[in-house]
Amino acid sequence: MPEVTLVEAARLAALQEMRADPRIWVLGEDVARGGLFGQYRGFLSEFGAQRIVSTPISESTIMGAGLGAALVGTRPIIEMRIFDFAMCAMDELINQIAKIRYMFGGQAKPALVVRMPHGIWRNSAAQHSQTLEGWFAHVPGLVVCVPSTPADTAGLLVQAIRSDDPVLFFDPKNLFPLKGEVAERIAPIPFGVARTAREGSDLTIVTWSAIVPAVEDAAGMLAARGISAEVLDLRTLWPWDEAAVMASAARTRRLLVVHEAVTAGGFGAEILARATEALGPGALRAVGRLGQPRVPVPFAPPLEDALKPDAAKVVAAAEALMAR
Amino acid sequence: MTGGGDNRARLLALYGTMCRIRAFEETALAAHKAGEIPGPLHVSIGQEAVAAGTCLNLRRDDRITSNHRGHGHAIAKGAGIQGMMEELFGRAGGHCRGKGGSMHIADFSVGMLGANGVVAGGIPIAVGAAQGLRLLGSDAIVACFFGDGAINRGPFLEGLNWAALYTLPVLFVCEDNGVAAFTRAESVTAGPGIAARAEALGVPATSVDGNDAAAVDQAAARLVAEIRGGAGPRLLHARTYRLMGHTSTDPAAWRDAAEVAAAHEEEPLARLRARLLEEGVPDKALGALEGDAQAEMQEARARALAAPWPDPAIAWDDVQDAGAVTETA
Ligand SMILES: Cc1ncc(C[n+]2csc(CCOP(=O)(O)OP(=O)(O)O)c2C)c(N)n1
Numbered sequence: 001m002p003e004v005t006l007v008e009a010a011r012l013a014a015l016q017e018m019r020a021d022p023r024i025w026v027l028g029e030d031v032a033r034g035g036l037f038g039q040y041r042g043f044l045s046e047f048g049a050q051r052i053v054s055t056p057i058s059e060s061t062i063m064g065a066g067l068g069a070a071l072v073g074t075r076p077i078i079e080m081r082i083f084d085f086a087m088c089a090m091d092e093l094i095n096q097i098a099k100i101r102y103m104f105g106g107q108a109k110p111a112l113v114v115r116m117p118h119g120i121w122r123n124s125a126a127q128h129s130q131t132l133e134g135w136f137a138h139v140p141g142l143v144v145c146v147p148s149t150p151a152d153t154a155g156l157l158v159q160a161i162r163s164d165d166p167v168l169f170f171d172p173k174n175l176f177p178l179k180g181e182v183a184e185r186i187a188p189i190p191f192g193v194a195r196t197a198r199e200g201s202d203l204t205i206v207t208w209s210a211i212v213p214a215v216e217d218a219a220g221m222l223a224a225r226g227i228s229a230e231v232l233d234l235r236t237l238w239p240w241d242e243a244a245v246m247a248s249a250a251r252t253r254r255l256l257v258v259h260e261a262v263t264a265g266g267f268g269a270e271i272l273a274r275a276t277e278a279l280g281p282g283a284l285r286a287v288g289r290l291g292q293p294r295v296p297v298p299f300a301p302p303l304e305d306a307l308k309p310d311a312a313k314v315v316a317a318a319e320a321l322m323a324r
Numbered sequence: 325m326t327g328g329g330d331n332r333a334r335l336l337a338l339y340g341t342m343c344r345i346r347a348f349e350e351t352a353l354a355a356h357k358a359g360e361i362p363g364p365l366h367v368s369i370g371q372e373a374v375a376a377g378t379c380l381n382l383r384r385d386d387r388i389t390s391n392h393r394g395h396g397h398a399i400a401k402g403a404g405i406q407g408m409m410e411e412l413f414g415r416a417g418g419h420c421r422g423k424g425g426s427m428h429i430a431d432f433s434v435g436m437l438g439a440n441g442v443v444a445g446g447i448p449i450a451v452g453a454a455q456g457l458r459l460l461g462s463d464a465i466v467a468c469f470f471g472d473g474a475i476n477r478g479p480f481l482e483g484l485n486w487a488a489l490y491t492l493p494v495l496f497v498c499e500d501n502g503v504a505a506f507t508r509a510e511s512v513t514a515g516p517g518i519a520a521r522a523e524a525l526g527v528p529a530t531s532v533d534g535n536d537a538a539a540v541d542q543a544a545a546r547l548v549a550e551i552r553g554g555a556g557p558r559l560l561h562a563r564t565y566r567l568m569g570h571t572s573t574d575p576a577a578w579r580d581a582a583e584v585a586a587a588h589e590e591e592p593l594a595r596l597r598a599r600l601l602e603e604g605v606p607d608k609a610l611g612a613l614e615g616d617a618q619a620e621m622q623e624a625r626a627r628a629l630a631a632p633w634p635d636p637a638i639a640w641d642d643v644q645d646a647g648a649v650t651e652t653a
Pocket of ligand 1: 393441442443470472473474503504505566570
């Protein structure tokens with residue numbers, strides 16, 4: 001299997017699907033030039049300007065036009081450039097896309113993918129660094145993908161493009177250069193199935209998206225200190241693999257959730273709440289969450305580093321759990 | 325348009341549609357007052373000529389998007405009346421199985437892609453539908469209805485620019501009733517007006533007396549022909565008047581009584597009726613159309629009242645395929 005970067009894996013996945021289905025097209029700013037990150041490099045010459053549509057800086061209409069095009073039977077990939085700009089299209093996403101199938105009694109399924117590269121990346125400061133995927137897991141009607149490896153990105157993107165649901169695809173932009181193996185023929189990865197990144201017996205660490213490599217590093221450091229951490233990469237936040245999390249947590253009896261998003265009100269809270277409901281209040285010896293403090297992402301490297309979860313903070317959080 | 329009998333038939337078709345819209349909304353208002361219809365209801369009484377005149381020029385496979393005041397658009401596009409009435413009543417047989425109500429009526433079987441509870445919400449959807457239809461090789465067009473209040477929202481600016489940029493087959497129809505909820509639109513809208521605003525965005529605009537059904541029909545016929553011929557988007561600016569309040573429970577008492585009385589003189593059904601009488605259509609024939617429309621809607625109301633409620637179990641359906649929750653979860 002060839003080794004490619006994560007962003008190239010995503011490019012190959014979209015390429016494979018667009019070659020197979022002429023109803024798939026891409027709309028977003030600068031996509032004809034290959035996209036901000038090269039996710040669509042070479043697409044214009046292969047698919048033409050009707051299927052690779054560079055748009056005005058009109059986020060509401062990028063999102064809403066994607067919906068309209070889905071309602072007549074095409075399968076758009078809506079590229080939002082950087083997640084934070086999708087904020088300009090919340091009506092179209094939350095009021096329209098997420099609800100239209102339900103409100104109209106099932107007359108239409110908006111089969112579309114919204115790609116939103118998210119997260120802290122190259123000191124881009126508060127308006128280009130957010131991770132708000134937990135918001136969207138809260139909204140009925142949406143599927144939320146948060147992959148962290150090249151293979152998962154490719155497989156989940158194929159699944160997203162073939163899905164009849166509206167799928168939010170959070171590309172982990174800080175991991176775009178990350179290399180990994182991707183199959184020649186990319187198979188879809190089902191939603192809601194976690195990947196066991198590392199097996200362990202002392203505690204369970206649930207995580208996703210750009211922070212996963214740091215958690216894996218932390219697990220290695222913990223092992224050197226005699227702590228065996230199991231790492232589950234959820235890969236999708238809605239649906240999420242509750243069964244895998246509960247099974248692992250019931251075994252290790254210690255559950256730590258690590259996400260790059262702000263801790264307060266983050267999806268980690270939902271996971272711990274469900275664990276308490278499902279396993280019973282006495283089942284776990286210790287639970288914890290590690291995310292960012294409830295502060296905007298700052299610009300200067302020492303400030304950004306101070307707030308961002310990293311391997312050392314994961315180790316500290318895990319050791320605190322082990323002490324209880 | 326050809327003259328003589330053809331023209332008369334066309335006017336009669338317009339009148340028939342307008343009578344059905346009027347009768348539907350009067351019936352719905354009465355049912356709402358009687359407590360048979362829950363939730364808010366925005367009626368378009370006084371604006372029927374815009375919907376009828378526009379949609380008479382559309383094919384069944386053309387699409388429309390609509391707004392919160394959309395019963396007329398749906399009826400003129402051919403949406404099933406019983407499904408609409410039962411949707412208003414929240415019954416299982418509604419077009420949306422009782423999940424949408426008045427503000428979210430859609431009937432995809434006739435190309436009605438949905439009313440919308442968000443002002444200007446239908447504009448991006450319309451331009452995208454047009455773009456999608458082109459990609460699929462269809463020559464169908466999209467008509468996009470919105471009020472004068474919508475032109476101050478960003479999607480209006482974005483959507484018109486977008487449609488012009490890609491030469492999309494969209495007929496934007498601005499129903500200019502002079503008000504947005506409880507505010508005079510002119511008191512919150514700067515610049516030289518809707519048509520000029522559209523033209524500035526590269527969308528040629530035509531203004532018309534929106535209470536003159538024949539004038540709307542003629543303008544729409546020309547614009548639809550241009551759009552279908554590949555000329556790109558057009559905007560039809562139709563001046564009209566909202567005879568009732570913003571919602572079924574709003575008396576709109578802030579309006580000058582003389583203004584409202586004058587507006588009743590100019591209302592589109594009375595005007596078209598007078599024109600048809602002038603053209604020699606017998607009063608009895610018009611009375612029959614009016615009576616038929618009333619009877620149709622009365623029957624729809626009675627049937628809706630007797631129709632079954634949705635099974636609460638369907639509240640869980642049609643959220644999404646992956647990650648759908650179930651009652652037992
Ligand atoms: C984005 C948004 N803002 C506010 C509202 C509340 N609202 C509903 S209808 C309306 C007035 C709309 O005026 P216009 O578009 O001219 O249509 P009309 O009611 O006159 O037919 C308002 C403010 C809304 N539905 N959506």
